[in-house]
Amino acid sequence: MIRRLLLRMVAPLDGFLLTLLAALMAVGLVVLYSASDQHLDKVTSQLMNMVVALGLMWVVASIPPQHLMRLALPTYVLGLALLLAVALFGDISHGARRWLNIGVGRIQPSELMKIAMPLMLAWYFDKNEATLRLKDYAIAALLLIAPVGLIAKQPDLGTALLISASGFYVLFLAGLSWRILLGLAVAFGASLPVLWSVLHDYQRQRILTLLDPSQDPLGAGYHTIQSTIALGSGGALGKGWLKGTQAHLDFLPERTTDFIFAVFGEEFGLIGNLLLLLLFLALIGRGLMIAANARDLFSRLLAGGITLTFFTYAFVNMGMVSGILPVVGVPLPLISYGGTSMVTVLVGFGILMSIHAHRKLVKT
């Protein structure tokens, strides 16, 4: 009896995904221990973050996709309203207005949007499945641009770009025609000079610095230079766990959060990096499989969108640490220290699990 109940409760959890997630989180804790100068309390607090996030994942995994579908519009509207509230009354910290004080604590509504965006667009395309025309793509694009614009204005360019990516993936998977895609690419290229002119000085600096980090060794180039040195000095085999000098001599900024991958790469070398890439790829592959086998358009688009967004996060973070992308302040999913990102990522995987558990068509 109890066994059956337990079995039913764990039924929606996908063993394969869970194993990969656990492996990556374990890697995360191991690196964090080193990155935090062997402060166990930081590891414990991250472990707590993981427990909470896993719990939420479980809850989400138990909600059937049809119910998730009903949450799409309210979640999106709530997210948009909160972003508006941030723009009007948000707290300013470090020069950006990203936080909203809600009495008990501060929340960052752009995090909610990371889930709400693919959810909303997947719901929107599913609803208009029968009559999909250019107009629908235009409306979908508007649904995407509104929150992205608000986030970009905070200013949080990194998150804005990532959320646009997540929305774009859904549009792409929903069948946006190649011609339009090509047109968009051309339009984007043409609008670069305009974009450049509206960027803040420090944002421009970051992009210029990417082209030549040595230009500004103390300023924007510092992060990139130091993290690349960390990776490069790690070599093929790495310096060994707890033995990275870059990390421990305090040269590496934000080494438990956005730049934790540099610590990993320094200590575990190319071998470690490739293994990490494989773990991430396996997760992404599994996510895309789930999308391919999902039972309706909503589930397919959502699963595909979430998976590709996850890929983008990992890619952008590792690209930024290894110096091929500008510094945009994106954590490495499942590895970087921090509760918010952990929750967002695992809730995303919870959705994937729910879609997987309900993959079979229950058609008559």
Place this chain on the structure above:
Amino acid sequence: MKHRAELKNEQRELHFFRIRLVVGAVFAVLMFALLASRFFYVQVLQHGHYSTLAENNRISIVPIVPNRGLILDRNGVVLAHNYSAYTLEITPSKVDDLDATIESLAALVEITGKDRKRFKKLLEESHNFESLPIRTRLNEYEVARFSVNRYRFPGVDIKARLFRHYPQGETISHVVGYIGRINDADLDRIEDSEDSANYRGSDHIGKIGLEQSYEKELHGITGFEQVETDAGGRAVRTLARTPPVSGNNLTLYLDSRLQEVAEKAFGEYRGALVAIEPKTGGVLAFVSKPGFDPNLFVDGIDPANWQALNNSPDKPLINRGLRGAYPPGSTFKPFMAMAGLELGKRTPSYTIHDPGYFMLPGSSHRYRDWKVGGHGAVDLRRSIVISCDTYYYGLANDLGPDNIYNFISQFGFGRKTGIDLDGEVPGLLPSRAWKMKRYKQKWYAGDTISVGIGQGYNLATPLQLAVATSALANDGVTNRPQLVKSIEDARSGAVSMLQPQSLFRLALKPENLELVKGAMVDVTRPGGTAAQAGMNALYPIAGKTGTAQVIAIKQTEKYVESRVSERNRDHALFIAFAPADDPKIAVAVLVENGGHGGTTAAPIARKVLDYYLLGKLPDAPTLVQDAATEEPDHD
């Protein structure tokens, strides 16, 4: 059939979707391959290069904060300078248990409750990697005690830092202002400016006063030092050094001794005084009473002192000269007189018979003169000397609001003077358009009447009054008021004068100017409203008294000072320039709740003029007789 078609359709759709998924998967694999090749490049091909760099990373680059520029008065008296002292600093991110660390530090070095509170406040406002002072100004003994025990305190260090000090304390505090620790709002501004690299290492920035408005000049250019560090990150030796460039020194027009004389002259009164050199626009004295000790703010003010300053009903933190807008009262009359003469609405000989009140045609409302029963026959000269309200009620009515606005605004009323301090308020010179916009009401004839004597909606800052007075003294030509006279380049020692900028240039008829100025001279002579203050002056003083109502008195009531609570008493004003025939100084004085301009404000101006023109320090407080014998100026 239909069902099958639908199924088939779904199959096709799924097929297309899967193609897109494959495209996505291929994209992901390609991007990861890009990463992998980057890793290979960095970690295998360039491994040697980066290993060397990592080895050399024992060398870190440390910013060296430049010396902040000095602020000096016109005679070279130091108003703001720096001194070096030891501070005990904690980097919170490197300390596990802050409270315990502070507890054990307190055993070595005295740490007061105030220090702790201030540290807590700094901690709340701080950024990730900053080190924050727990104690400032350590003595040699304390430095030695900590140094011996330093190994016990990772993340705690003694640093030699430069401190800003304001030797004059409260004197000139509103002008010089102060620096304070860089907060989030400052950081935001710095990040968005081209100066951000220059502030790496700086933890102070000008917050108010000249320290704020001349921040760019005063800050200097940050230098850098390449330092070899040991495994613990502590500096072992210096390898290369780009020295910092000190900030530039400011020399003011202001005379700190004159300022001191002026501040003392206020006694316990609140108020403001602005003195300007008419020829240049240079500000000779700029008083706002009460002041505050700017030294309190430099290392972060402790909560108790902050509460005391911020909550005081005297509002010592407000710069009244710059930000206090008051009705100009009768000091407005010389400008009104100029308007009447220049616009041809009055001739010098035009005389009214003042019954003690003025009535608009077709109205029974009596606009009362301050003198019950009236002044009798009053021409323009006498209207200024005795400050006759009735004369100006009629003049205002004849001019009308548009003429008044257009003429008077030329003297700078209602807009910022552009002085080199931030936060100036524009005051208010009312117009029909303003009233419609502000109150959605049309202009009434009665509005004009009260504007004519500087009451009603009229508001001016003491600075504006001083500028207008200076313009009158200088026959309608004046420069933008300027505190800083010259800037000394710290590197070359070259002194560059700041070129005065013309503020306005009015074409006024010499005979009209002569008449109004002459009448203002008579104000300080026997029979004038400031005769007491002008007594025995060795040079001619042109002046005008004023009184600004704080509360409205009903038609049927009479204002009796003793019956009105202290804070509702009238504000006293006085504008003056001297010597009247060749003005060297123009001054505007405002005494909050001081009563009559002639009794409280004018004597303050006299002391300032005496000191500036004769070098005469005021004697022991001279008791001004109650002005009952001299007619006080009261509207």
